Amino acid sequence: MSFKKNVYDTMRELISVPSISGTKEECAAAEKIYEKILEIPYFKDNPENLGIEQIEDDPLGRSFVWAVVNGNENSPNSFILSGHLDVVGVEEFGHLKSMAFDVDECTKRISELNLDEDAMEDFKSGDWIFGRGTADMKFGVALNMELLREFSKERNFKGNLLLLVVPGEESNSEGMIAAAPFLLKLKEERKYNYCGMIISEPSIPERGEKEGKRLYIGSVGKIMPLFFCVGKETHVGESLRGLNPNLLVSEINKLMECNPDLSDSVYDTVTPPPMCLKQMDLKEMYSVQSPLYSTAYYNILTLQASYDEILSNLKELAQNAFENVLKDISKKREKFAKKSSQKLKFDNIEACVITYKEMLCEVKSIHKDFEKYIDEKVKEWKNEKMDNQTIAINIVKATYELYENKRPMIIISFIPPYYPHKHLKAENSEDGKFINAVDSTIKYAGEKFQESIVKTNYFMGISDASYTGINPDIPLTELISNIVGYDIIYKLPVKELSKLNIPVVIFGGQGKDLHKYTERLNVPYSFEVIPELYRHMIYYMLR
Template sequence: MKMKDRLMKTLLELVEVPGISGTSSENFTAQKIYGILSEIPYFIKNPQDLILNKIENDPLNRYFVSAIVRSQNSSDKTLILNGHLDVVAVDDFGHLKELAFNPTKLVDRISELGLYDEALEDLSSGDYIFGRGTADMKFGIALNIELLRTFSERSDFKGNIIFLAVPGEESNSEGMLGAIPYLTKLKDELGFNYVGALVSECCLPKVPHDKDRYVYLGSVGKVMPLFFFAGKESHVCEPFNSVSANLLASEVNRLFEYNTEFCDSSFGETAPPPLCLKQTDLKELYSVQIPLYAASYYNLLTLNMSPEQLMEKLKRICSDAFESALNSINKSKELYEKMANIKCSSLNIKPCVMTYEELLNEVKSSYGDEFNTHLDNLISNWMDEKLDNQTIAIKIIKETYDKYPNKVPMIVIGFAPPYYPDRHINGEAAAHVKFLDAVDKAINEASNKHNVVIKKDNYFMGISDLSYTGLSDANSSEINVLSSNMLSSKINYNLPLENLKKLDIPGAVIGGFGKDFHKYTERLNISYSFNVVPDIYEDIIYSLLK
């Protein structure tokens, strides 16, 4: 059977297994991948090289799949093939939800959902497969499986190929985070020398009808600034004797969301501005008391921004927001006093902004280790309630503030999980240069052979597990600013910083071509993905594992 035919067969088998991110169904996909690999003759002979690895302390008891193909002539040179096995939910498919994982049947009915012009053109062309997970990213998993199958039958390379299929990438990347200690163990105990990592995420068009294809020499980073707002309570009849937590949150949002000052730039590329992922007050029941507490967290993409620089910018935004809120209250108070011909009491409040680390140190100076025990017990209960990591992070700050002796209105800055370090190929390190040469050679040959334009971009902007192939010097030197304010050390999110510091793996995001990730019009281009991409991968593997 030809590579293209095997790829299609494996892809359709994988798409049929939903594996919705953040649910235990991800294990169905892991088991399916394990099952397919276990039938390959190499793994029948070498079962020790195919493992279902349980992720430590994962509340969903998920697994990642690892498979190693070793050359006949032993070598420490090792290439990683990586992809995530989870997909997002399918509510957007409406009445066709049951067909979302069946591309063969979906193609005949997808137009019932209404297709915009370009999607309709792609459907009519017959060169696209529609369905959830086709592009993001079951094709990448199928590609890696079939590459393992191919190279397990060959003797013309020297080294090791590791395949990692990880869950949770669409949520908190628990799978890749769980795999980092495994990779470090192979490096330390078996002496594996990682010469590169290829993440098989599909490339995306930059503009409608984009005919070019892309490989990415790095991956955008992501942090989640989390703000906790403590106001000053009052009855609604006394508005000018209070500070609404919602007003503080609104002012931060006004100054921070879409703020291009936070559009990080590197290598001529610019990341999008921050966006609010959640903003809420923490009032649980109705009353006429104004909301005392609120919280919000934001998606912030980084390319080269240091954690230290980021924290200083966030402090300034919060200080300006607090000042603006107080000015707004005072201005309204003056106008109201004239309208009502009365004199209202004055607020005696100054802007107060603290990092979570500063707040925690103040509380621990009063309560000592007893507070740690108290917080541990609460977190354990919240985890039992199956609260998400971000909600628990908010509760951690609130509980810490509740124990803070100086109850003044304030804004507390922390970071919620997940955290993705920005990664890019280092143009000076020898291993990185060799990896880049291999990529250049492969895409040049594929471009000429298949008459297609393949361009190099410096960053994959869709966020990927390539972030966890090491820490850049900037990340490594200033990471304490971030980690000391990361509200994750005691919850279902383990950021193995020490292991990451041991890794410096050059990597790239190279995959098929897809469109409309996370939409019902998600689709995978057949001709490029099945004909061109396998050639690119084979050339890179041979270049690195000669």
């Protein structure tokens, strides 16, 4: 049986498990992967080199799978092939929803849905397969599994080849975050040196390209600021007497949304500007009283921006938003006074912007049992199946309710998840060797396959690469202190990540339309070229 057929059959089998992120099917996918690797003769003889590890305190009981093949020649150098087993949902497949996880049937019938010109052209070419998980990313997982099988037979390399398959990448990267301490433990116990990692995400067309054949040597970071706005309640009959926090949030949104001044840039890469992910007030029931609280949180992507720089920009923006609202309200009061011929008395409101950390310190200094109180509240909210972001908003609200200096204000914090940016640095010796392997592989692709692969500085889709090590320049301690609910609802293995710092690239098959019903994978390039390039890179690092 050919290697290509082995990969295809394994991919088709993995896709048939509908492991949608945040469901129990992720557990089924991990079990399937573990069982298939267990069939490889090498692991029957070396059971200590294979495991399925449950994620601690995971509400779904999810696990990640790992396996190691030792080369015939001993060396601490260890190369990692990694990927995620979860996929996004399939609602958009319409009447083909039941076939979304059947590659052959979905490919055969995908033209029954509305295809754009590019998707129709690819469908007619016969070079592309369709279905959920084809590109993102069960081909990559299947390829890694079959390469592990192949390398386990001859073992004609020096060092160790490690497979790592994780859940939760499409949600909060729970799998890779949980795997980091395990990788460090393996490194320390077996004296491994992690010389490189490939995360097998597909490359996709960028900037109007027809094809997208790329190798990414970095991954964008992500931070989520929360603006918690406190207003001053009033009756609708006296609308100018109070301060509606929805006004504050609206002005923040006006200044934040798609603001290019808040885009980060390095080399030739510029991040998309921020976008509001959720905006709401916290008024639970209808009444003729204005709401007291309103919130909004945003997606900010990073390449090199520091925490201090981001926080400073957000505080300045919030201050401007508050002042803009107060000026606008003042003008409206004057206009109303002239129109109504009434002498109105208004409470003086001044702009106030603080960080959650500042407020929390004051509250904890007075309420010594605060942490116990919040722990109990978080348990209640978790039992109500709230997501981490909603719980974080409730924590800020509960903290403010115990805050003595109550007044209209904007409280700035960060909420989960947080993704540090990551990039290979030539000046780092380990990174430098891996960059040489990358350059050699790209050259090999051109010479043997006439394929032009673009070495690209950053993968812009957010990835598990963020949790393969922490840049020492990032002041994590300071940042974490302003993440709401850190250690209660969300935690990063900071100590472990600071000791790992694995050189990583994102490199896989050629895909298009990830997370859409037209998700597809190019067969010739993915099944015939990519395996050879993986072999080249592995042997370069483990020769």
